[in-house]
Amino acid sequence: QVQLVESGGGLVQAGNSLRLSCVASGRTFNTCAMGWFRQAPGKEREFVAAIGRISTMTLYTDSVKGRFTISRDNAKNTLYLQMNSLKPEDTAVYYCAADYDRFNPRMGTYDYDSWGQGTQVTVSS
16 A cells, blocks of 8 residues: 655645645555545545656646646655646645556546545635
8 A cells, every 4th residue: 555645735826836745655656657636625526637657648637737737756756746827716635646556547536546635725816
């Protein structure tokens, strides 16, 4: 099993940037596809971005395309989400997740095997 710890959330004004990090331990990180999800108050958890075992394979939900970039550093067992041009509607708790023994990225919440505890991102207008 892999343990995941997110960091980097905070309060920012609209138009600014944040970079989230997720450090993995306990299982070989580079055998997992990885994803970022978010959950706003009163809403279901939703897909944000995913990356395969190699960084050339990525997926994004339409609302973040061109603004967010997912990346990974397998040598550091770390997943990143660079978030630019943030909007108030990006406000949510952001979670990283691991999809064990998976080469290609996937978008489904139920595809993922382990989850972090989440980090709060709040964007003020």
